[in-house]
Amino acid sequence: MELPNLDLLTHVPQRWLEVAEKYLKAIPQVRARLDKETGAVLSHFEKRLKPYRGTLPAFERLPAQGRPREEVLRELEGLERREETRWKEGHVSGAVYHGAEDHIAFVNEVYALHSQSNPLHAELWPSATKFEAEVVAMTANMLGATEANAGLPPEQHICGSLSSGGTESIMLAIKTYRDWARETRGITRPEMVLPSSAHPAFDKAAHYFGVKSVRVPVGADYRADVAATRRALTRNTILLVGSAPSFPHGVIDPIAELSELARKRGLGFHTDACLGGFVLPWAKRLGYPVPPFDFQLPGVTTMSADTHKFGYAAKGTSVVLYRGLALRSHQYFTATEWPGGIYFSPTFSGSRPGGLIAAAWATLVTMGEAGYLEASRHILETAKALKEGIAAIPELHVLGDPLFVIAFGSKTLDIYKVMERMGARGWDLNGLHKPPAVHLCVTLRHTQPGVAERFLEDLRAAVAHVQANPGEKGTMAPVYGMAGTVPFRGVLSDLLKKYMDLLYKV
Structure with a gap:
């Protein structure tokens, strides 16, 4: 174009x-x-x-007669074989976070056992609510609840809910803060202040719930600017946001300083740990430089952490956490005047897939602390090797100081053309802008033997190709x-x- x-x-x-x-x-x-x-x-x-x-057959109308199940299964198996190669070989950024065949088989078996369950009908499937409560508790205690709860009555303990993913977790939190601020502070034109690097799910929540999103720039290290955040506060501000880490650059915002600013002003503070929630606690235990980011900080009032990312559960679950029952109560919906009876639901969905909740629970209890520690060790070691390898390519530079989400750009080349050449070599990477960059979210798929070496080899070749062909426009690079x-x-x-x-x- x-x-x-x-x-x-x-x-x-x-x-x-x-x-x-x-x-x-x-x-x-x-x-x-x-x-x-x-x-x-x-x-x-x-x-x-x-x-x-x-x-393949395409259907705009229901077939007059249903197709044989065996035929449909063969078609589905063929599609799976065609689409699984790249992610199984670790040639994608993020997307599939575990991917081992035995793990997938186990999660699928758990889902099949509970495919009909639905926590909306808690009396029919009390197992679903047991699983959800325990997933929330395990995640909360991994993220500092044990220390935060010490000496406090139960109603002030860290609590939460399961959602369908990180976006819903964030949207639930923002809806909760909106209603909390309206009821407790009389704010009817709420605002939230967040860094430019924060996930667009916050803007989506602002769009749906009438909360003004005030974006402030990040610093030279790509972390949230505390001074700029302070200057952006108004009488309508209801919460501040920080990422641990941010999706674009993989760096951890100064959560301690931001959350303390929020605490002193009586505001909410949300740590978006959708990416890092199931990595950073173990990275810290392994000796990596992880600054405080969770409920051990008194100013952190909500968090989001995705069980379906580095929690290794099936796609479709995340955890949103709150400091105390009173705050979480603003998330809930109740209807008491409906002719169909009393209705209530904790999240946006009414019916929810109990099979996914069971799969999340089964994943957490079979991984255990030792499993997450070992998985994080492999990921962080691989990410370190990749970061050093990328930095060693003269035409490239790594943005900030990331742990496992590595963004890199170039001062001399069109980085989007480099990304496109990597695509031609089978890699599916994420294009970023402001500044132009590309990132790789390192998962267990990349820790397989030879994958990191293959990535660096292909990256060097992609850089050399772009250098040798400066006039080549490509197809996707102009769009980025x-x-x-x-x-x-x-x-x-x-x-x-x-x-x-x-x-x-x-």
Whole structure:
């Protein structure tokens, strides 16, 4: 996609750009040009996202007669074989965090045993609520609850719920703070202050729940700027946010300083440990430099930690934790006037898959402390070797000082072209912007023999190729470049919406 020189627009206030964009998009010639350019990009995406067209049956209507189960199973097995190679070989960033065949088989067996259970009907399946309560308790105690609870009455102990993933955990926390602030402080126009590196799930929560998201810049080390956070506080601020670690750069924000600022102001503080919750406690025990980030800090009032990431459970579970029952109660929903009877649910979902809750419980109790400690040891050792190997490539540099999520960029090369060349060699990496970079989230898949060495070998070759072919545009690199440079947010938003439309095309 050919783009004009937009450098002069980088310092124009965003509200002016939004007005200008609105009028530009209303001009037929501009609209036609945008449609043509985005159409070309989407056409490329469609080929990648819909590889089974014309090779497998497609269904826009229910078949008149149901297909034989054996036939359907054969088709599903074929799809699994086709799609599992790259993640099994460790050629993806994150995505699959354990992946060993015996572990997958065990988790699948547990899910099958409890596939019909649903904690909405606690009397029918009390096992589901047992599992959920114990997963929450185990996660809380791993994240400092034992120390935080000492000497306090039970109603002030760390508590929580299971959600469907990190995004729901974060959204539950923000909804909870909104309602808490409205009831206890009379705040009707709530704001939260968070670093620019915090996960977009916070903005999603702000969008849904009417909370203003105030983003502040990170420092030269890519960690949240405490002074900038302090300056951003207003009478409507209800909480502050920090990441442990942040998704883009893999560094841990200054949680101690941020949470203490929140505590002194009577605000909530959320530690987003979706990525690090099941790694950092063990990294600290192994002697790695892990600053305080959990409930041992008195200012931390909520946390999120994903059991389906480095907790190694099946996809679809995360834990959101609260300092005390009174705060968690604002998460709950109750309906007392419905003709269908009394209704209540702790999270956004009504019915929830008890099989996933059972799988999370079974994973935690079979891994145990020793299992998580050993898994973290392998991941951190592999990440150290990768970080050193990347830093040794003269054209590249590592951003910040990460532990296991390693972001790297370049001052001399188009890093997105390097990422694209890595894609041609079978690697699926995450593109970042502001600044342009690429990252690899190291998992147990990367600790397999030879994977780290293969990554560094391919990375050196990718860098050499981009150096030798400076005029090569590639196919995806311009899209990533556009995301980091185009000041008109609506253009990118429209493209992303069309991309999502594409996902739903048969």
